Amino acid sequence: MSEEHGGAWSSRKAVCCKEVAVVKCDVLIHNGRIIDGKGNLWYWGSVAIKDGRILQVGRKIELPTSESIDAKGMIICPGFIDAHSHSDFVYFVDSAAQSKIRQGVTTEVIGNCGVSGAPWMGAASNCALGMMPSGFSPSWRTFEEYLEALAILRKPVNVAALVGHGTLRAAVMGTENRPWRSDESSEMKRVLSTALNAGAFGLSTGLFYAPGSYATKEELVELARIVGEQGGILASHHRDEGTYSIGFLNSVAEIISIAEEGKVPLQISHLKAFGPDVWGQSTKALEAIEGARERKMDVTCDQYPYCATGGNVAADILPISFQGGKRPEDIGRDLRSSKVRDSIYDEVADNIRRRGGAENLTVANYAPDQSWEGRSIQHVAVKLGKDPTTLVLDMLVEAEGYAVWVSHALNEQDVENIMRYHGTMIGSDGRALSTEGPLSQGNPHPRNYGAFPRVLSVYVHQKGTLHLEEAIRKMTSLPAQTFGLAKRGVIEEGGWADIVLLDETEIVDASYSNPKKYPDGIPYVMVNGKWVIKDGNFTRELPGQALYRES
Numbered sequence: 001m002s003e004e005h006g007g008a009w010s011s012r013k014a015v016c017c018k019e020v021a022v023v024k025c026d027v028l029i030h031n032g033r034i035i036d037g038k039g040n041l042w043y044w045g046s047v048a049i050k051d052g053r054i055l056q057v058g059r060k061i062e063l064p065t066s067e068s069i070d071a072k073g074m075i076i077c078p079g080f081i082d083a084h085s086h087s088d089f090v091y092f093v094d095s096a097a098q099s100k101i102r103q104g105v106t107t108e109v110i111g112n113c114g115v116s117g118a119p120w121m122g123a124a125s126n127c128a129l130g131m132m133p134s135g136f137s138p139s140w141r142t143f144e145e146y147l148e149a150l151a152i153l154r155k156p157v158n159v160a161a162l163v164g165h166g167t168l169r170a171a172v173m174g175t176e177n178r179p180w181r182s183d184e185s186s187e188m189k190r191v192l193s194t195a196l197n198a199g200a201f202g203l204s205t206g207l208f209y210a211p212g213s214y215a216t217k218e219e220l221v222e223l224a225r226i227v228g229e230q231g232g233i234l235a236s237h238h239r240d241e242g243t244y245s246i247g248f249l250n251s252v253a254e255i256i257s258i259a260e261e262g263k264v265p266l267q268i269s270h271l272k273a274f275g276p277d278v279w280g281q282s283t284k285a286l287e288a289i290e291g292a293r294e295r296k297m298d299v300t301c302d303q304y305p306y307c308a309t310g311g312n313v314a315a316d317i318l319p320i321s322f323q324g325g326k327r328p329e330d331i332g333r334d335l336r337s338s339k340v341r342d343s344i345y346d347e348v349a350d351n352i353r354r355r356g357g358a359e360n361l362t363v364a365n366y367a368p369d370q371s372w373e374g375r376s377i378q379h380v381a382v383k384l385g386k387d388p389t390t391l392v393l394d395m396l397v398e399a400e401g402y403a404v405w406v407s408h409a410l411n412e413q414d415v416e417n418i419m420r421y422h423g424t425m426i427g428s429d430g431r432a433l434s435t436e437g438p439l440s441q442g443n444p445h446p447r448n449y450g451a452f453p454r455v456l457s458v459y460v461h462q463k464g465t466l467h468l469e470e471a472i473r474k475m476t477s478l479p480a481q482t483f484g485l486a487k488r489g490v491i492e493e494g495g496w497a498d499i500v501l502l503d504e505t506e507i508v509d510a511s512y513s514n515p516k517k518y519p520d521g522i523p524y525v526m527v528n529g530k531w532v533i534k535d536g537n538f539t540r541e542l543p544g545q546a547l548y549r550e551s
Contacts, residue, residue, distance in 0.1 A: 079106025114206025
């Protein structure tokens, strides 16, 4: 290089240096191993945060800062995104979201399984069974009003909401088992379109449950088409995860067909092979999903990392035809009739068998006698000298139609097969609970407190099912991409500063025997640039946002 050329370069360099202003960041995290959420290998580096965003990412950052955090070799990764949550109402009773934020969850996707916080009109309240905290009554009607209420509410996590098909159907046409009429079709489409325009991320279905199960394919396809046209997603608890109606594999094929005809991206909710009758069929279900992707369909799925499910006893075992149009108290009243009980006894008994048998069904919430919580149906039945089917029907009478249990009905090999699939993300299928206060009752499924730590502790470190970087991708960038959560789920410049620091060697999650336990090994959680968990303590910061789908 000539001296003249070199001189010119030096001059330009000097000019550039003068133009660069030194920026002071709010927080500088250094000495950590960065996992960016995209599946890339970890590397040693630092992250600078300013005004709620990631200002800079690099191996070494030297900027003036208001706060310096030594990560001490811990993992620095994006905040976890719970792809399948049911926290639609709980924030209005206790907005601290402790069971989620302490797992490292910084964003929740709510409104799943066909049940959402809005529209709240007509018979919509009949669909909120088990989701609605005791004593709470919504003040909104429309989805726009619901999102406004979420936005005003101070909370530690971000929330993205779906419209529940069951809630929508009940709001417009009640809970009867019948096809929609022309006027109801127009109104449901109008309400759905309005919700999507207000910022809803898509439509969820609960085709296993009434009243969603009453919809015709034509209804579902027409609603799905509206969602697709407006850039949303269809998230579906499909019709049958076992052998209750059309069968597991037929049910997967059905929901893929609905999404394909409706021209809408599909997210299959908590994919599982439920019950001994379908154990081993996860491989064929995944082949169906991959086949759809080969046809250029946008299909993904989520999963909670357990061999047990949780659910409402009445919805799980009572015939759909019996549930139609009934409130919980109606169910409890009708089951007092010996004639009614006799007419459904055999089907209830068979549904108990499908769920793995009475010895694998554990009482989670039962208000009439809390001493039963944590005990199996078999244990209680033997103690009281009743057969399990009679006991369960008696429970629903005494509890006025509402009780919750945990069903140990999944196979570990199926769980791992689904987890390895590259299109599977992680969801809790739980709610934001607490170890104290109004959201601490019962003996809940441990997924409410430990779904995300369990992936790391069990399926990364104990079993080696996933590499660490792949596990993080399934909990961050994959759900962000799937639901269109802009600038979240990755560690990159310009992204929102939703960040978790975790010690992978210290991760301990909740257990079935001790489900109400906050995990160990996640001492720092940041949401939108603010520490919500710091040194393992809740800071009382509530920087969470209600997220809106971008048109």
